[in-house]
Amino acid sequence: MQPNFSIQDKIAIVTGASKGIGYGLAQALAAAGAKVAVMARSKASLDRLVEEISRAGGQAKAYELDVRNVEQIRSVFGQVAEDFGRLDIVVNNAGLGEGMLAEDITEDYWDEMMDVNLKGVFFCCQAAGRLMLEQGYGKIINVSSQVSVVGITEGAAYCASKGGINQLTKVLALEWSSRGVNINAVGPTFIHTPGTAERLDSPEFRDGVLARIPAGRIGTIGDVAGAVIYLASPASDLVTGTLLLVDGGWTAQ
Ligand SMILES: NC(=O)c1ccc[n+]([C@@H]2O[C@H](COP(=O)([O-])OP(=O)(O)OC[C@H]3O[C@@H](n4cnc5c(N)ncnc54)[C@H](OP(=O)(O)O)[C@@H]3O)[C@@H](O)[C@H]2O)c1
Structure with missing residues (x-):
């Protein structure tokens, strides 16, 4: 039984693709x-x-999207399904990561972090799920973080938003996995x-970061891409509702 890692000709969305991890994942x-x-944006x-x-x-096509705007998410995801005929893979990568000490956190900072990292991810999952459930097939991959399962200083809002992603990933897996839609997170x-x-x-x-990574190096976008392509491919068909940590062992200690 040879596992199938192919995503040839699948239709994929990557949010937050204008730079960083999303750019490389695309x-x-x-x-x-x-x-x-x-x-x-x-x-x-x-x-x-x-x-x-x-x-x-x-092959790729660009779409302007601010994930804080739920109506825009619905319209842009619908447009992709119309342009390409279907939607197979969604990588919810758009996110903010700037840290702040808990005593300095303002309401605006908290709301912005939750709007992009948690509410944005949920409504992208919902828009994708609605299309994928109708097709009876889909793979959703939410970009979480190693600090969704452990804390980090200046991470009160960030860690809470990423922990929330893990939880919504589990719930959506319970609701959707029997209907052909797998949903997982990478950390x-x-x-x-x-x-x-x-x-x-x-x-x-x-140096502080390296001291906490048993593998002895920080990650690369290629490391994340390996996990994402696995979770997007038929090889992971029985994998759903899980968090795949790509952390060099940070959370193993
Ligand atoms: N880098 C790391 O060490 C690390 C580790 C663990 C997890 N992550 C996660 O990986 C993801 C990408 O991180 P990164 O380091 O590549 O970040 P980055 O370099 O800051 O890029 C963030 C991306 O998100 C997009 N974005 C931000 N706000 C948005 C909004 N309101 N609507 C739509 N798109 C928005 C940005 O595009 P525009 O500004 O053009 O909209 C950009 O493409 C994030 O979810 C982050 O939490 C990163």
Whole structure:
């Protein structure tokens, strides 16, 4: 019984694809044969990504999306299904990660973090789920974090939002897995992106991070892509409602 890791010709959405992990995941999915709808607020960056993917022989299309806007999520996801004829894979990657000490957290900061990281992910799951349940097939992958299961200083809002992603992933798996829609989360360790560059470029912070990763290195977008492609492929058909940690052992201790 040879497992099937192919996502050839699958129709995939990646949110938060204008930079960082989402940008690289879109490239990796396209290189693996998927047709990718890339989404974010920065249209110019998405256009550059689409151009890079097509120059590499892949297929992609850009869609402007602010995941805080539920009506826009529904309309853009519907547009993808119309443009491509179906929707097979959704990677909910859009997220904010800036930390803040608990005593300094403002209501606006808290709401923004929850709106993007948790409410945005839920309503993207719902929009995808509605389309996928009708097809009887779909793979949803939510980008969580290693700190969805352990704490980190300055992470009160971030960790709560990512823990929430794990929980909604489990509930949606209970509701949807018998109808052909699998939903899982991935939990990366630190990865150098525009969102983490300032922190990871500080030798002191980076050394602190490395000291906590038994594998001895920070993650790469390729590490996350491996997990995402597995969860998007038929090889993971019996895997649902789980969190796949890509953390070099951070949470094993
Ligand atoms: N880097 C890490 O170490 C790490 C570790 C664990 C988990 N993660 C998670 O991985 C994901 C990506 O992180 P990253 O480091 O690549 O972040 P990043 O470099 O800051 O990129 C964030 C992406 O999210 C998009 N985004 C932000 N707000 C949005 C909104 N309201 N609507 C739509 N898109 C929005 C941004 O696009 P626009 O600004 O163009 O909209 C951008 O494409 C996040 O969910 C993060 O929590 C990251």
